[in-house]
Amino acid sequence: MFFLIVLLVVLSFLFAACKKDVDKSVPTPTNNTPQEQDLSNIPYQPTFTNIDRPANFPIMDIPEDNPLTQEGIELGRRLFFDPILSANNKMACTGCHFPSSSFTDDLAVSTGIDNKAGTRSSMALFNTGYYTKGLFWDGRTASLEAQALEPVEDPIELNHDWSAVVEDLKTTSPYPNLFRQAFGIDNTKEITKELAAKAIAQFERTIISADSKYDRVVRGEEFFEDEEFNGWFMFFDVGGDLPDAECAHCHNAPLFTVNDYFNNGIDSVADLTSFKDLGLGAVTNRVFDNGKFRAPTLRNIALTAPYMHDGRFQTLEEVIDHYNEGIHYIDNVDPLLLQPNGLGLSEQNKKDLLAFLHTLTDTSFVNNPAFQSPF
Numbered sequence: 001m002f003f004l005i006v007l008l009v010v011l012s013f014l015f016a017a018c019k020k021d022v023d024k025s026v027p028t029p030t031n032n033t034p035q036e037q038d039l040s041n042i043p044y045q046p047t048f049t050n051i052d053r054p055a056n057f058p059i060m061d062i063p064e065d066n067p068l069t070q071e072g073i074e075l076g077r078r079l080f081f082d083p084i085l086s087a088n089n090k091m092a093c094t095g096c097h098f099p100s101s102s103f104t105d106d107l108a109v110s111t112g113i114d115n116k117a118g119t120r121s122s123m124a125l126f127n128t129g130y131y132t133k134g135l136f137w138d139g140r141t142a143s144l145e146a147q148a149l150e151p152v153e154d155p156i157e158l159n160h161d162w163s164a165v166v167e168d169l170k171t172t173s174p175y176p177n178l179f180r181q182a183f184g185i186d187n188t189k190e191i192t193k194e195l196a197a198k199a200i201a202q203f204e205r206t207i208i209s210a211d212s213k214y215d216r217v218v219r220g221e222e223f224f225e226d227e228e229f230n231g232w233f234m235f236f237d238v239g240g241d242l243p244d245a246e247c248a249h250c251h252n253a254p255l256f257t258v259n260d261y262f263n264n265g266i267d268s269v270a271d272l273t274s275f276k277d278l279g280l281g282a283v284t285n286r287v288f289d290n291g292k293f294r295a296p297t298l299r300n301i302a303l304t305a306p307y308m309h310d311g312r313f314q315t316l317e318e319v320i321d322h323y324n325e326g327i328h329y330i331d332n333v334d335p336l337l338l339q340p341n342g343l344g345l346s347e348q349n350k351k352d353l354l355a356f357l358h359t360l361t362d363t364s365f366v367n368n369p370a371f372q373s374p375f
């Protein structure tokens, strides 16, 4: 009898030990994990990683308090594609930022949850880690971390509230494990919106587009066709017999944006207070900034029609016509755009410029498996 009791005790210890091992390696695979769950048994071994800097690109500033890790990037990717962030559980970030459209949505202005139309066009999401002078068309948000907090509570976008999202993340597998692996938290109760935003920002920093024909020409791997080369001349005001198109002043290589704010003369208004969308002016409260918007990148521009902050132009041909002959005068229109007779581009010049813009398309980026939905 004594022997039997000893055997039972030993066995139950063994069983307990086994069970503990199982808990350690496979933490709760169900969808109903408790709100407070100890995660300290799950290994925290972050794999720190760097952005592979394209040769012709600047160095990206990564915030010290959000270094890139494989685990953080993976969590961010999942959050980006997961409708768990929205009120009706139907819309994710990707709802307005499709990878196949260079992370825009092909609409003039985005439509959010419940099909509510917004007032601005979705923006392409690549190389955003390099944008250090504010995000959005009007620069109202300083960092990707801060930006990622906004869509969830925007009534037109995801129309949810972060406290509810965080509760869902705490109780939905595999998020507790992923937050542990990315940020070393010890308990699900340490999951916060700030950590979620950090992970999304990490993922966004990895979305880099630097393999267009233009890049391959710069690296000496390919050559421009004649039309493209003529377009390149005009885009960068190289001179010669071809007219200057002035584009690079605001959309300069290698990012094809100087990341600054300008009025590019698209609105016909009576005075500086009459813009329908005040743009930068609404952020700085300076009348002279009204109607200024961030000059966006022209990389992958052939993939992101329609164009401008409100999607008013359907095609790149229309955009070129605007710069060539359609600038509307008002006091803060950039002087570069105010040539007495427009840019003076002939029909052939316009075609050449368009051919150059097409060399900025990077299909490898669009199809990169690392940027697709993990679901």
Ligand code: HEC
Pocket: 080, 085, 091, 092, 093, 094, 095, 096, 097, 110, 111, 112, 113, 118, 120, 121, 122, 123, 124, 125, 128, 131, 134, 135, 136, 137, 138, 144, 147, 148, 151, 152, 156, 157, 158, 200, 204
């Ligand atoms: C309903 C559509 C919609 C959804 C959903 C949405 N976005 Fe956007 N996104 C936009 C629009 C529109 C803009 C431009 C807004 C503006 O300038 O006011 C934008 C701009 C951005 C920018 C700025 C890019 C730049 O170059 O400045 C980032 C980054 C971004 N979104 C990330 C996200 C993330 C992350 C999510 C999910 C948490 C998300 N978006 C969800 C429509 C959407």
Ligand code: HEC
Pocket: 245, 246, 247, 248, 249, 250, 251, 261, 262, 263, 264, 266, 292, 293, 294, 295, 296, 297, 298, 301, 304, 306, 307, 308, 309, 310, 316, 319, 320, 323, 334, 336, 337
């Ligand atoms: C003085 C600065 C400036 C110059 C010069 C300039 N742009 Fe722009 N560009 C901007 C600004 C600012 C915007 C965004 C305006 C808005 O949406 O209200 C813009 C927007 C665009 C867009 C739309 C981008 C998108 O994602 O919707 C295209 C395409 C474009 N520019 C092409 C060109 C070309 C081609 C040239 C040369 C012919 C040129 N730009 C010259 C400042 C400039």
